[in-house]
Amino acid sequence: MKIKTVNNYYTDENTYIVYDENTKNGLVIDPGYKCDGILKAAQDDGVNIKYVLITHCHYDIFQIWNSFVKKQALNLFPAIRRA
Incomplete structure (x- = not known):
């Protein structure tokens, strides 16, 4: 496993x-x-992004989701639940 x-x-x-x-x-x-x-950084290492994990609720993270969907088919895993 590698982390970039x-x-x-x-x-x-x-x-x-x-x-x-x-x-x-x-x-x-x-x-x-x-x-x-982000996509370029993945492409530079030959990575095929399959999933997106969202750990918190900031505007920038949810704002970019549409861009990912338009450019690549992905699965979204929000780590958010209602209390």
Whole structure:
């Protein structure tokens, strides 16, 4: 398993790409402001992003979700539940 950190300079937050080095299948954790930068970082390592994991409720994370859906078929796993 490999973890790649992508910094979102506009919001100064990190996004993580986690993937299997053998299959190159991976997931994105908390995508931030710029979808293209995250997809390029994955592409640079030959990663096929299959899933997106959202761990918290910030506007930038939910705002970018549409961009991911338009560019790549993904599965969304929000780690959010109602109390």
